Amino acid sequence: MGQLRKAATVVINDVRHEIAGDEAFMMLADYLRYSCGLVGTKIVCAEGDCGACTVLRASVKGLGSEDYEVINSCIVMMAQLDGCSIITVEGLAPRGQFSPVQEAVARCHGSQCGYCTPGFVMAITACVQRSGPGLDAQSVKNYLTGNLCRCTGYAPLVEAALQVNREKQEILKTSLETRRVLKAVSKVSLVIDTEKGRFFAPATLAEAAAIKRRYPEARLISAATDLGVEMNKGKAVPNCFLSLHLIPELYRVRVTQGQVSCGARVTLAQLRRACETALPEWARNLNIFASPQIKNMATLVGNIANGSPIGDSLPFLLVSEASVIVLRGRSTREIELSALYRGYRQLSLKPDEIITTVKFKRLEARDHLRLYKVSQRRDLDIATVNAAFAFRFKATGASARVIAEARIAYGGVGPLAIRCQAAEAYLRGQSLSSEVCAKAQELIQCAIAPLSDLRGSAAYRRVLVAQLFERYCSELDGSSEFQPGAIRAASGEDSHGERCL
Ligand SMILES: Cc1cc2nc3c(=O)[nH]c(=O)nc-3n(C[C@H](O)[C@H](O)[C@H](O)COP(=O)(O)OP(=O)(O)OC[C@H]3O[C@@H](n4cnc5c(N)ncnc54)[C@H](O)[C@@H]3O)c2cc1C
Ligand code: FES
Ligand code: FES
Incomplete structure (x- = not known):
């Protein structure tokens, strides 16, 4: 490896944080509350299920991802957010005045207990931001599937989303300076080595392959949506991670006349956008895959590689004759999806192999x-x-x-x-x-x-x-x-x- 960084760079509400040592393994929600005192973000389920911990994230890598989108902060490690900009509920009202979304939620009586409210505010902010003035109630409901309210009910929250004063609602964008900083750091590989564990984030595929050869026990992470839950539940988790988040070519998705090819870091949300016209049935099916918060992080490759027989993408990929491209050292091989699985959650991958791409046939209307x-x-x-x-x-x-x-x-x-x-x-x-x-x-x-x-x-x-x-x-x-x-x-x-x- 050439140049190396020993701390992850994360911008939170426009303030740059250098995350080194054990804090790199903390979940973002814990870091916000316990290291930054930003207690507006709540932790309720700690499993990605309720949305109370929702924050906005923009990344300098990936398709259209410089825009802010919702994620669950309870199941994502700080080191994984290297190169990202985060806005918490406090960041929506930096001068102590309600944002137009907060104002609409209060006016429509969309809050009672307060635990779920910050998450709803963040989700409604992203929803309003990503949709035009023609936003309707059904689109709001779709957007709020990752947020749970057990008392107020959804009607006042949906009403609030429809009533947001769009003239006052500013479009959240990363500043030029933030983008400059994050782009510069994300060209350099990251290694965090503490007593708690090791976290590798190489900037090139060749480095990733070399690390996997040297440390075959390193657990690959695409978005670690499954791993985050396991860590919070106190299950045994590895202490050596290999994250692919700095490798530019893994963010590519290509839709041609006959085929779709999708890199290991392409999120399900990006893939859905890319396939909306080309494969409308697949895009429709992705509406009931997890929540917007999960789809903005989770990848198709992660869904394949976790090996679950009820992974939602698998039947689709099987009829679309999917295959994966696997890298080992300097050589690659292609494995048909049906040959990738050996048994329940068992993959026919060697310990030092990395899936870089998944390819599948683009089925036609006929x-x-x-x-x-x-x-x-x-x-x-x-x-x-x-x-x-x-x-x-x-x-x-x-x-x-x-x-x-x-x-x-x-x-x-x-x-x-x-x-x-x-x-x-x-x-x-x-x-x-x-x-x-x-x-x-x-x-x-x-x-x-x-x-x-x-x-x-x-x-x-x-x-x-x-x-x-x-x-x-x-x-x-x-x-x-x-x-x-x-x-x-x-x-x-x-x-x-x-x-x-
Ligand atoms: C709240 C919640 C809701 C969910 N809902 C759904 C749902 O509706 N449907 C569904 O199918 N799943 C669901 N999931 C499961 C999970 O989100 C998906 O399986 C997701 O696609 C995993 O993607 P990931 O990028 O997070 O994978 P990761 O967690 O990063 O990886 C999953 C596994 O693959 C391995 N891996 C990762 N990248 C590679 C690589 N490049 N090469 C080789 N191995 C690799 C990892 O080591 C790990 O073992 C849900 C999870 C949560 C927490
Ligand atoms: S605390 Fe429930 S999704 Fe994070
Ligand atoms: S207002 Fe918090 S659960 Fe409904």
Whole structure:
């Protein structure tokens, strides 16, 4: 490594902070409250679920990310914020006067307990800032899915967002000086070495590969949304981290006619913006992925690499024939997504390998892509079952209902998210009908091995699998006579596996 920095640079409410030593491993919310005395930011769940700790963050890296956007400060380590500018609720009213959003929340009676209020103020500020004067109630509700209020209720808060005096609301932007400072520091690699742990943030991919070779135990972090929760819960966490946040090429997302390629640091929010027109169904599905606060930090590569069989992106990526590019030393290899997983949360990566990019096919309108997520509540919940279907029909005349290509994938149905290849092979060349879909459904049921857990029994999951497929087929068919009569999974015990033998 050439030049090195030993402290992370973070700007908070326009004041530069150099974070070295153990403070680098503190969560931002703790740092604000206990090191800076900025107690307006509250900590309630400490798991990214309630939004009380919401602050605004702008980063000099990434697509359009110089604008401020909301994040959860309770699950992000200070060292990860190196190169970022943060605004807390105190920063909205530096001269002691309410900002127009604070004024509207007070006027509309949007606050009772006070714990959740600063988070709502920050979320409404970002919402107003990112939307034009045509903002409607539904858009506000979508924006507030990461903020929980258990007493006032949402109506006064939504009203407040709609009533903000936009003429007085200044657009928050990083100052030229802040940008100059942050751009300069983020060109230089960062190493923080304390008794508590080590934090590496190399400025180039080559350095990252060299560090991973030397310290294969270093835990890679993209946004560490999962890790932050684990740390707060006191679970055993590694003490050596390798963060990719300074590497410019990992922020690239490229959407071409046939393919999307996305670097390891591209957030889900950036990806959603990039794919909104090209892949509207995927963009729509991302609306129910976590909250705006999480999506502004979390990455697609992180969702793939955490290996969870209910990761929301997996069924989509499987039907889109995704693959990952992996770097080891100076060489790279490409691994198909279906070959990346060896078992429950086990990846076929070597300890010194780094995923740099994920690539996937850009499905076309004629592929009829549909994505589904079933969870106990609509927003900010983990899926019980998720699914992706994409059927392409032979184009013309009498062949219009003949299936040329069928792609079917599910998550939450076993240790891995899967493609249902036997059902896909059966469907190829068949004409869409109730009987054909019922037969395909039998093959799907044979391919899955759901478990019972807190989110649902195995039998319930089988019913969900069947119903999602039925729904897709009937939506495609469009006629009311379509009755696939899919298998009704036995209630209670999961006996289907035996029937498939
Ligand atoms: C409140 C909350 C809500 C959530 N909601 C959802 C949801 O609705 N749907 C969903 O699917 N998930 C959800 N998650 C889980 C999580 O946010 C996602 O999985 C997210 O995409 C992870 O991205 P990340 O960048 O934070 O990954 P990280 O936490 O940084 O990484 C995840 C794993 O991948 C490894 N890793 C990271 N980068 C690389 C790399 N480049 N190469 C190799 N390995 C790497 C890490 O070491 C780690 O083991 C939620 C989490 C929280 C806290
Ligand atoms: S304290 Fe609840 S999301 Fe951070
Ligand atoms: S005002 Fe705090 S929980 Fe509703």
